[in-house]
Amino acid sequence: AHLRPVEQSQAQGVLRQATAMSSPSKAKVAVLGAGGGIGQPLAMLMKMNPLVAELSLYDVVGTPGVAADLAHIDTAAKVTCATGPEELSKALYGCNLVIIPAGVPRKPGMTRDDLFNINAGIVQGLCEGIAKYCPKAWVAIISNPVNSTVPIAAEVFKKAGMYDPRKLMGVTKLDVCRAQAFWAELADTIPSKVDVPVVGGHAGVTILPLLSQATPKVDLSKDKAKALMERIQNAGTEVVNAKAGKGSATLSMAYAAAEFGNSCLRAMAGEANITECAYVDSHVTDLPYFATKLTLGADGVKDVGNLGRLNELETEGLEGLKAELRGSIQKGIDFVASGK
Numbered sequence: 001a002h003l004r005p006v007e008q009s010q011a012q013g014v015l016r017q018a019t020a021m022s023s024p025s026k027a028k029v030a031v032l033g034a035g036g037g038i039g040q041p042l043a044m045l046m047k048m049n050p051l052v053a054e055l056s057l058y059d060v061v062g063t064p065g066v067a068a069d070l071a072h073i074d075t076a077a078k079v080t081c082a083t084g085p086e087e088l089s090k091a092l093y094g095c096n097l098v099i100i101p102a103g104v105p106r107k108p109g110m111t112r113d114d115l116f117n118i119n120a121g122i123v124q125g126l127c128e129g130i131a132k133y134c135p136k137a138w139v140a141i142i143s144n145p146v147n148s149t150v151p152i153a154a155e156v157f158k159k160a161g162m163y164d165p166r167k168l169m170g171v172t173k174l175d176v177c178r179a180q181a182f183w184a185e186l187a188d189t190i191p192s193k194v195d196v197p198v199v200g201g202h203a204g205v206t207i208l209p210l211l212s213q214a215t216p217k218v219d220l221s222k223d224k225a226k227a228l229m230e231r232i233q234n235a236g237t238e239v240v241n242a243k244a245g246k247g248s249a250t251l252s253m254a255y256a257a258a259e260f261g262n263s264c265l266r267a268m269a270g271e272a273n274i275t276e277c278a279y280v281d282s283h284v285t286d287l288p289y290f291a292t293k294l295t296l297g298a299d300g301v302k303d304v305g306n307l308g309r310l311n312e313l314e315t316e317g318l319e320g321l322k323a324e325l326r327g328s329i330q331k332g333i334d335f336v337a338s339g340k
């Protein structure tokens with residue numbers, strides 16, 4: 001994705017533009033959990049991104065191998081490597097963007113919430129490091145359950161007194177990618193011509209694709225729209241089952257996170273009108289965190305888009321997701337408050 005000539009020249013244009021501005025023209029990007037199923041291909045895609053000056057790979061195990069391997073790719077980004085909590089400061093110091101795919105993935109029969117007990121503590125620990133060593137960085141969280149891990153990160157940052165809601169984002173881009181891949185099939189067109197907003201959260205019914213706002217328009221009966229909505233909500237489980245115990249989506253997730261990371265870097269470098277869907281601190285609904293389409297600026301989230309007009313099915317979906325999402329948010333907040 002990062003070698004498309006048009007995008008690359010766009011990115012280089014941004015770089016030149018950014019040199020004249022005070023924003024970082026080239027960034028230090030950390031991947032925390034870089035040895036994992038998502039971390040490795042994500043690190044590779046970021047190594048190919050011309051906006052990355054330094055790619056900082058961190059994991060509790062296996063980082064040197066991934067770093068040595070990637071360092072032989074002849075792109076400009078310099079690869080550095082750190083392993084274990086003693087080296088977390090080195091990994092994070094001076095970072096502009098931190099992407100977190102650290103933690104355990106689902107196995108068949110598990111919900112994302114089943115991962116809470118392990119991943120909550122991992123995200124908390126890594127965010128404590130971010131608060132200390134790179135408090136100004138943008139933070140993109142992939143570790144599940146995203147509905148709870150983003151509130152956990154926010155609570156850690158609030159405790160440390162450096163919380164900037166504009167710079168904390170839960171990565172829901174894979175839901176958008178899936179929705180767009182499926183919509184392109186339906187509309188019989190290529191995915192790059194498709195736009196499907198996906199709002200809400202990132203688990204089961206909290207994933208709310210707004211098919212009535214998808215372009216190009218396709219007339220769907222309510223039943224067909226409901227079936228597609230459910231397919232998008234359960235698409236992660238499709239992959240979990242197909243991998244039969246060997247984890248969850250890694251390659252599509254790495255792609256989605258690399259695209260999302262690229263948008264962050266372009267916005268950071270001063271490019272205007274970059275939009276993405278992400279799960280952020282929000283006032284769009286009565287829930288404190290919610291994913292919607294948003295515009296990124298040089299300092300993070302600039303505008304959080306509203307929901308637009310929802311049809312009957314989407315309105316039902318929105319009402320139906322609130323209790324679960326509210327519960328997941330509270331669980332994250334309580335976890336940090338409990339001091340575990």
Ligand code: NAI
Pocket residue numbers: 032033034035036037038039058059060061101102103104105106115119122125126141142143144145146171172173174175202247248249250253
């Ligand atoms: P994986 O098990 O292959 O990799 C996880 C990596 O995290 C491992 O290398 C492990 O050593 C590392 N790790 C564990 N504790 C750590 C710590 N304290 N600090 C740094 N690294 C640590 O798992 P995979 O498949 O890469 O998934 C990672 C996470 O991403 C899971 O929580 C999964 O549920 C989530 N995910 C999120 C998606 C989304 O759309 N947001 C989609 C797919 C997965």
